Amino acid sequence: MSDENRKNEQLEQFRTDDRNKKMTTNQGTKVSEDEFSLKAGERGPTLMEDFHFREKMTHFDHERIPERIVHARGFAAHGEFQPYESMKEITKADFLQDPSKKTPVFVRFSTVQGSKGSAETVRDARGFATKFYTDEGNFDLVGNNIPVFFIQDAIKFPDLVHALKPEPHNEMPQGATAHDTFWDFIANNQESAHMVMWAMSDRAIPRSFRMMEGFGVHTFRFVNDKGEAHFIKWHWKPVLGTHSLVWDEAQKISGKDPDFHRGDLYNSIENGDYPEFELGVQIIKEEDEFKFDFDILDPTKIWPEEDVPVKKIGKMTLNRNVDNVFAETEQVAFHPGHVVPGIDFTNDPLLQGRLFSYTDTQLIRLGGPNFHELPINRPVCPFHNNQRDGYGRMTINKGPVAYHKNSMADNTPETAAPEEGGFEHYQEKVEGKKVRKRSDSFKDHFSQATLFWNSMSDPEKEHIKEAFSFELGKLSSESVQQQVVDMFANVSLELAREVAQNVGVKVPEEGGSNVTKSSPALSQENTNKLPHTRKVGVIVAEGFHGSEVTSVMEALKKAEVEPEIISDKLGTVKGTDGEELEADHTFLTGESVLFDALYAVGSTSADKKFQQNALYFLKEAFAHYKPIGATHEGVDLLKKAGIDDGLGVVFNDDLKSFVKEFVAAIAEHRHWDREIV
Numbered sequence: 001m002s003d004e005n006r007k008n009e010q011l012e013q014f015r016t017d018d019r020n021k022k023m024t025t026n027q028g029t030k031v032s033e034d035e036f037s038l039k040a041g042e043r044g045p046t047l048m049e050d051f052h053f054r055e056k057m058t059h060f061d062h063e064r065i066p067e068r069i070v071h072a073r074g075f076a077a078h079g080e081f082q083p084y085e086s087m088k089e090i091t092k093a094d095f096l097q098d099p100s101k102k103t104p105v106f107v108r109f110s111t112v113q114g115s116k117g118s119a120e121t122v123r124d125a126r127g128f129a130t131k132f133y134t135d136e137g138n139f140d141l142v143g144n145n146i147p148v149f150f151i152q153d154a155i156k157f158p159d160l161v162h163a164l165k166p167e168p169h170n171e172m173p174q175g176a177t178a179h180d181t182f183w184d185f186i187a188n189n190q191e192s193a194h195m196v197m198w199a200m201s202d203r204a205i206p207r208s209f210r211m212m213e214g215f216g217v218h219t220f221r222f223v224n225d226k227g228e229a230h231f232i233k234w235h236w237k238p239v240l241g242t243h244s245l246v247w248d249e250a251q252k253i254s255g256k257d258p259d260f261h262r263g264d265l266y267n268s269i270e271n272g273d274y275p276e277f278e279l280g281v282q283i284i285k286e287e288d289e290f291k292f293d294f295d296i297l298d299p300t301k302i303w304p305e306e307d308v309p310v311k312k313i314g315k316m317t318l319n320r321n322v323d324n325v326f327a328e329t330e331q332v333a334f335h336p337g338h339v340v341p342g343i344d345f346t347n348d349p350l351l352q353g354r355l356f357s358y359t360d361t362q363l364i365r366l367g368g369p370n371f372h373e374l375p376i377n378r379p380v381c382p383f384h385n386n387q388r389d390g391y392g393r394m395t396i397n398k399g400p401v402a403y404h405k406n407s408m409a410d411n412t413p414e415t416a417a418p419e420e421g422g423f424e425h426y427q428e429k430v431e432g433k434k435v436r437k438r439s440d441s442f443k444d445h446f447s448q449a450t451l452f453w454n455s456m457s458d459p460e461k462e463h464i465k466e467a468f469s470f471e472l473g474k475l476s477s478e479s480v481q482q483q484v485v486d487m488f489a490n491v492s493l494e495l496a497r498e499v500a501q502n503v504g505v506k507v508p509e510e511g512g513s514n515v516t517k518s519s520p521a522l523s524q525e526n527t528n529k530l531p532h533t534r535k536v537g538v539i540v541a542e543g544f545h546g547s548e549v550t551s552v553m554e555a556l557k558k559a560e561v562e563p564e565i566i567s568d569k570l571g572t573v574k575g576t577d578g579e580e581l582e583a584d585h586t587f588l589t590g591e592s593v594l595f596d597a598l599y600a601v602g603s604t605s606a607d608k609k610f611q612q613n614a615l616y617f618l619k620e621a622f623a624h625y626k627p628i629g630a631t632h633e634g635v636d637l638l639k640k641a642g643i644d645d646g647l648g649v650v651f652n653d654d655l656k657s658f659v660k661e662f663v664a665a666i667a668e669h670r671h672w673d674r675e676i677v
């Protein structure tokens with residue numbers, strides 16, 4: 001962690017450590033007894049004058065605040081951002097001028113639908129919200145891991161969320177879109193088609209927060225010091241690549257480890273494997289605004305990367321976990337309207353509505369207008385204005401003057417000219433009639449949904465078909481099932497027909513699309529593939545091939561793969577040559593679904609029960625297309641499970657070649673060629 005992190009220094013003033021201290025009330029009075037309330041007689045009633053009891057209980061009674069209406073389940077970390085080069089030509093944003101300048105950041109990842117205690121590997125979009133604590137004030141990039149949105153106008157957001165959340169009459173299902181109201185909304189609001197394709201794809205079940213892309217979704221503006229503007233879209237590209245779980249695996253993890261994603265992020269930071277994301281921008285010149293076959297202000301559209309390349313402009317490293325989840329992760333308040341000079345908005349009607357909603361929601365969630373004073377939300381630069389009072393005010397503003405303009409304080413705090421860093425809104429020319437309508441240029445709902453479909457590899461297409469069949473298969477309304485199938489016939493007739501057959505509704509005859517274009521950047525097949533930080537479960541029994549296993553484990557660690565020992569009991573497992581390993585998991589505490597790959601070692605002395613458990617793990621890993629390695633008795637185990645060499649299964653008695661092939665198979669992530677289509 002960098003010592004010069006200004007946000008960290010600021011937070012340090014608010015941190016407190018209660019260890020080895022005397023207990024006091026909140027008023028500082030030392031407490032002599034904390035187990036018994038004050039009673040009139042040993043068996044008598046509790047007395048009102050017990051201020052310690054009253055204070056302790058009252059505080060407890062008020063410990064909860066409303067959870068976020070969406071994105072309630074989230075996890076966050078601190079880090080730093082550093083630009084690769086000066087972006088002076090197109091933006092005057094101070095944190096993008098100097099490649100030697102590091103800006104502290106705080107990132108909160110989240111699911112959207114489920115409540116605060118819901119499982120993390122559900123099918124859903126993920127929030128990816130970043131607060132940059134710049135020297136010119138906070139800039140929040142409040143994005144998602146899907147680059148488009150369900151709707152085009154913010155006024156529909158309450159409807160979308162009402163349809164998406166658990167149904168109000170029975171509050172089911174939790175953390176899932178597989179229910180009637182969600183799909184009824186989709187079929188009746190067809191601008192959602194493109195985002196639904198993403199939501200049904202593997203993108204909606206990420207392997208890790210560290211392995212997701214992030215997108216600002218809307219079109220924003222960069223403005224330089226000459227006042228010239230460019231349209232931009234924000235991207236985060238994970239250095240580890242974009243990888244996903246398998247749906248069956250994701251559902252099982254929801255039960256086995258509902259904290260899977262936060263655990264993964266927390267542990268990787270604790271281990272020093274700091275997650276890294278490159279910041280990218282797509283840039284369109286003002287004069288090119290109308291050169292595309294879609295409206296660049298429409299948030300249901302991407303700018304295909306092959307047409308408008310993503311320029312990588314810097315890197316973010318997450319290097320510190322929070323000290324207290326409530327104080328930091330829960331109380332952080334993001335807002336797409338927190339911008340700094342050099343970054344500005346566009347007329348995207350979804351963005352415009354968001355600019356209202358985020359402050360409004362913090363007022364109820366954080367209890368008043370002073371949430372900017374909470375340590376996690378404070379800018380690292382000074383802030384001065386004439387705003388005063390309100391619940392929980394912490395700042396003590398001195399002097400009698402709290403108004404502008406004034407003479408008694410020399411008309412200060414004074415406004416700053418743009419040359420002095422004063423924010424100046426981009427002077428876009430606007431004219432038009434007041435209307436409530438969808439722009440004609442926002443009316444094509446299907447072309448980019450088809451572009452997405454066309455860009456998928458065969459396994460990815462198969463997963464989308466299965467996801468639709470799962471979701472629609474869970475509905476009770478046949479009418480809604482039919483409406484959805486008919487709607488997606490406009491995206492792909494092949495997709496709609498197969499889903500219709502799977503869910504037993506009328507197979508659409510007509511539909512299809514004449515869009516033939518594809519965008520290779522959309523397929524996860526083309527992402528970075530690295531073995532780093534992948535977890536390998538090493539299945540070891542008493543009497544294993546000692547030195548061989550330890551040398552394989554060493555070689556895996558060298559390749560930055562993380563082996564963990566699974567055996568039938570915790571404690572020491574002894575090898576044939578006296579070699580010893582400490583089991584990290586048993587077949588009860590570990591789970592096949594919690595590993596990226598398995599390495600079967602076994603031993604000649606493994607009993608039947610061990611073999612049965614090991615076979616279960618291996619078969620499940622195989623069914624989830626995971627790399628599997630085996631040496632010696634491990635090979636026999638796999639053969640017993642009917643699993644043979646090839647398709648990501650590595651047998652090789654030559655240890656050097658084994659490690660090389662196994663690491664390559666791990667980097668590949670999943671071996672879809674096993675899939676029977």
Ligand code: HDE
Nearest residue numbers: 068070071108127128129143144149154157217357358361
């Ligand atoms: Fe949000 N959204 N949103 N959203 N959103 C919230 O703000 C809203 C949208 C996103 O980790 C809420 O503090 C409206 C798009 C993230 O704290 C709320 C509309 C994108 C987070 C809100 C949208 C997002 C939120 C709920 C449609 C991707 C979590 C609690 C116009 C670009 C931030 C809160 C965190 C949270 C409103 C659409 C991302 C109610 C009205 C599009 C990552 O203010």
